[in-house]
Every structure is written in C-alpha cells, then in structure tokens.
Amino acid sequence: MDSAKRQMHKVTGSAWDVTAQVYERDLERDIGMLRRGEISLQAPELGYLNNLGSWCKRAVHLQCAGGTDTLSLWKLGAAEVVGVDISAQMIAVAELKSMALQAPARWHCCDVIDTPHELDGAADLVYTGKGALPWMMDIEAWASVVARLLRPGGRLYVYEGHPLDWVWDMEASTYQLSPHTGGYFSEQVAQDRGWPMTSDPIREHADRDRLHVHERQWTLGQIMNSLVAAGLRLARFEEHPDLFWNQFPNLPADLASRLPHTFSLLMHMP
Numbered sequence: 001m002d003s004a005k006r007q008m009h010k011v012t013g014s015a016w017d018v019t020a021q022v023y024e025r026d027l028e029r030d031i032g033m034l035r036r037g038e039i040s041l042q043a044p045e046l047g048y049l050n051n052l053g054s055w056c057k058r059a060v061h062l063q064c065a066g067g068t069d070t071l072s073l074w075k076l077g078a079a080e081v082v083g084v085d086i087s088a089q090m091i092a093v094a095e096l097k098s099m100a101l102q103a104p105a106r107w108h109c110c111d112v113i114d115t116p117h118e119l120d121g122a123a124d125l126v127y128t129g130k131g132a133l134p135w136m137m138d139i140e141a142w143a144s145v146v147a148r149l150l151r152p153g154g155r156l157y158v159y160e161g162h163p164l165d166w167v168w169d170m171e172a173s174t175y176q177l178s179p180h181t182g183g184y185f186s187e188q189v190a191q192d193r194g195w196p197m198t199s200d201p202i203r204e205h206a207d208r209d210r211l212h213v214h215e216r217q218w219t220l221g222q223i224m225n226s227l228v229a230a231g232l233r234l235a236r237f238e239e240h241p242d243l244f245w246n247q248f249p250n251l252p253a254d255l256a257s258r259l260p261h262t263f264s265l266l267m268h269m270p
C-alpha cells in the first residue's frame, strides 16, 4: 500500500483513538453482559458463527475496536480469539475486558495492513465488519492480509454495511441521493463524513480541528473480487434489510426494510 494511503489510515486511527472513550464508558456493562453469557453479535451474524466450538481454534477479528464482538466469538466457542486494531486506546479497553473475564485473548495494536506475520496461516476464522471496510484505503492490500491469516480450509466471515447505503442522504425521511457522497461507483474518499467525528470525545477535544477521518465505499464487486484475487473462494453471500447502527434516524421502518443495509459474506481458503 502506498505511503499516502498509509498516512490516511494513521490519521483516521488517531481520531478513533479519541472516540475510544465512548467504548471505555461501556466497559463494565460489556464485561457484565459477557459474564452472563450474553453476546453482542447481531441476528444475521449468528447463522454464520454457530458451532464455533466444533471447528474454530483461533478466530482473528480485524478492526476489533473495544473487543466486545471479539470476546463474543469466544463465548460462541472459539478456543482462542485475537483482536487487531489501529487504536491503542481501543486495544487497552479490549485488554481490560479479557483480563476481567480471564479470556483466552490476544490483542495487537497496528494497522490491519501490518497485522503481525506470526499470525499467518493459523486462523480458522477471520471475522470483520460493522464499520470496518470503509476505513480501508486499499481493498486489495486488505484482502491479501485476510488470505495470509487463514489456514487452508479457514473461513472469512464479513458482516458489513451495504455499500448501497453510501449513496443515501442520512438525514432524509425517504431514500434521497446524498449530494455529498457521489454515486455507488464513486471512488471518492470522504473526509469527516459523520461518526466518529460527531462523537462527544472528538467534538469536545482541544485539538478537534486536527482530527480527521478518511473513508470510502467499496462496491460488492470490488470486495469479492479482491478476495478472489487473493485466493479465497465464495461460499455464501446474502443481503439483509437489518441496520447495525442508527444510520438513517428519520427513515420510516417500512421504507428501511425495503432495501438492503447490510450483507453477509462467507468465503473460504481452499
């Protein structure tokens, strides 16, 4: 990946590092939830992540944020979980959770693109999504990381926001094209589009004007083709009407449910 893209990842990571305070506030709530055996994974994900105990010795969660989803994979049966995130504060929050739960978890603070090679070829499951791919400036570099982490026969499961949502005006009360984010096929990199820039820790930060995030949308074709080119094979692809965050607060539920807002992508390494 070229140095300009690396630099954009670094800048974006610094903003997420500030937003980690939001995740820190939920620390005790999330520990309590996991301790009770409850998990944070959402309904469409569960069909793809069942029976982990029978096949998943190691799950690697790319862009794990505060680690609650990562530790949910352990609760679902993964023998060991590994979380990777560029934000040191997010990783610190994740570490506090796994220590409190005495979970078999390891955490790495780095750009996804620099995921340590010691993890290569040993993941039964690579899991990512729910606001992960748009922060990637080079989808092929990302796909090659997924490919090197998976053991032969290992699975990739992505549950991510549907790229079609990129085109809609997030404030509108009907489906209306956003004047800011261009079209579905746009290669445009948007700066400071919404969350996490609207989070309290960023809005109240002394150096707020120096904090920025860079994001872009990848089409379904670009995502799948980058993974195929890296050596993975498609097992199942599904689009869902479910939203994983309150992205369109003014859109009536009956309209929301008529179009896809998330997708599931299951691929495997031959």
Ligand SMILES: C[S@@+](CC[C@H](N)C(=O)[O-])C[C@H]1O[C@@H](n2cnc3c(N)ncnc32)[C@H](O)[C@@H]1O
Residues within 6 Å of the ligand: 009, 012, 013, 016, 017, 063, 064, 065, 066, 067, 068, 069, 070, 084, 085, 086, 087, 090, 110, 111, 112, 113, 128, 129, 130, 131, 132, 135, 136
């Ligand atoms: C919306 S959060 C993902 C949340 C995650 N799905 C969860 O709930 O567990 C996005 C995360 O991506 C991380 N991130 C952004 N760019 C990254 C990069 N280049 N490498 C690694 N992590 C990155 C951020 O630090 C943040 O924790």
